[in-house]
Amino acid sequence: MASSPSFGPSPLLAFPGAVAVPPAGDTPTEGGGSTGPGVAWHYGDPMVEQRAAERGAVLLDGWTAGTVTVTGPDRLSWLHNLTTQHVADLPDGTVTQALVLSPQGHVEHEMVFVELGGTVRLLTEPGAAGPLADYLTRMTFWSKVETVDSSADLATLTVRGTDAVTVVSAALGVTVPEPGRAVVIETPPGPGVLLRGPSGSGTEGDVVLSLPRAAVGAVASALRPAGAVPAGTWAADALSIAARRPRFGIDNDARTIPNEMPWLHTAVHLQKGCYRGQETVARVHNLGRPPRRLVLLNLDGSADRLPETGDPVTLPGGRAVGRVGSVAYHHEDGPIALALVKRTVDASTALLAGPVDAAVDPTDVADDAAGAPLSAIDHRAFRSVARG
Structure with a gap:
């Protein structure tokens, strides 16, 4: 961040x-x-x-949070073209979430999007407003908008x-x-x-x-x-x-795509076209099973320290299978963390988060059926029909 x-x-x-x-x-x-x-x-x-x-x-x-304000008659149509969210005709007083992606579909910016009284407020994590405002300013061209880092x-x-x-x-x-x-x-x-x-x-x-x-x-x-x-x-x-609520700049890395995060469901309009990185999002969504997923790690409470954000998640042999994000002591669950890990890692896999023993929370076990390609067909249904 x-x-x-x-x-x-x-x-x-x-x-x-x-x-x-x-x-x-x-x-x-x-x-x-x-x-x-x-x-x-x-x-x-x-x-x-x-x-x-x-x-x-x-x-x-x-x-310490950031705020970018966007004004001007073209603000909604312009931001519609730049972000993953459908905001072209957003009613006054609406709150949503949006991302800006790289051409390869990696998440570059994340924001809470508020349209109210002729101004869009983009609420960001600490330190993220400046880079977002810089990007939007570079993309102004002939659009009738004004972008300001109002942090x-x-x-x-x-x-x-x-x-x-x-x-x-x-x-x-x-x-x-x-x-x-x-x-x-x-x-x-x-x-x-x-x-x-x-x-x-x-x-x-x-x-x-x-x-x-x-x-x-x-x-x-x-x-x-x-x-x-x-x-x-x-x-x-x-x-x-x-609550499995990721924070931009902490729980993602430069390779993160929306399909690996809850952001796919909250910040991406899957029926909308024509935004940068859309091809990656659509392809992974249609094929199913993104390469990584966000999980909660339960950490060894007897360790004298916690892992740090950015530490690797590894198998006992040393092979990296993920990355640590947010870390804290919870009042009921003890030391916990969010991590992006390979999709195949599950609750039975012994892990190290940095130097600390860790395991994926059982409620975060991968559901391969849920990640199946949208084009997948259960051919048993055809056999049942044929028998009938």
């Missing part, structure tokens, strides 16, 4: 018990440092913070958990929209956007606030007494890993 611009420390670091993410090069052995410095690693007890998401709501700090002006807060909608509504006095929708909210420094992820994305339960940076501290302070428990990057990573 590209380095994040410097915004100074988050105002949430002033909350009681806040412990900042250690600087780069001083990776926390317990995981959860993938968002980078400037935000809280935890607020005193990351296990309590994780449980709070299952029993109520937690407040996650997106101070210096905008940040995000996310309320996650079973009571997220209730907490946000009570704290801010707003009606929270349905999944896949966004609305404008007013803050003293200026308007912000309140949004929810699209249905089926795994993020539809989250309530996300894209805000002027000057509003973040006040809004966060209003959410706390309404029941949003501040949770650091340790808890955020553990919750995302357990």
Whole structure:
């Protein structure tokens, strides 16, 4: 992942018990440092913070996240041609997800896509907005659009958990929209956007606030007494890993294609044509069985360290079969990680994630039937008909 611009420390670091993410090069052995410095690693007890998401709501700090804004009359048709998503006629207030691929179909950019009030907001992982804005600017040509990396002006807060909608509504006095929708909210420094992820994305339960940076501290302070428990990057990573929610720049590599990730179902419109990399996506989808898949790894809890993002996943003999992504200690499952591994690796295969013993979670065993080619025909059906 590209380095994040410097915004100074988050105002949430002033909350009681806040412990900042250690600087780069001083990776926390317990995981959860993938968002980078400037935000809280935890607020005193990351296990309590994780449980709070299952029993109520937690407040996650997106101070270092990125935002690209696109305006102009051609914005939707132009982005439709550049991304994997069908956005040419997107209704106002719609939230979706999109990717930009290389000519070979590798994922180069990932974004949450919000069309609201004549502006598209593209929400990205930390450090990803600058490269995305640069790419879009190069692709402008004669289109009537203006692309701006607005990360210096905008940040995000996310309320996650079973009571997220209730907490946000009570704290801010707003009606929270349905999944896949966004609305404008007013803050003293200026308007912000309140949004929810699209249905089926795994993020539809989250309530996300894209805000002027000057509003973040006040809004966060209003959410706390309404029941949003501040949770650091340790808890955020553990919750995302357990939910198999990959993060761009951490859980993918330069060879990743959408078919290997949940993004195929949330960020790719399979009936849409004419975007860069489409041939690879369509071919692998039609043939079935992509070369790799995203899995959850259960890690040896007796090890004195965790693997690091980018470490190889290997067989005991040393042959590499995958790559480690996000890593964290979970409050129930212990040390866990997401990894991209070869499709043939299953729960019975002994693995090493970096130097740590690991195994694919049994719920992530490959289903070869589900990955069969779309053209496959069960010829037994013909025999049954013939007998009839």
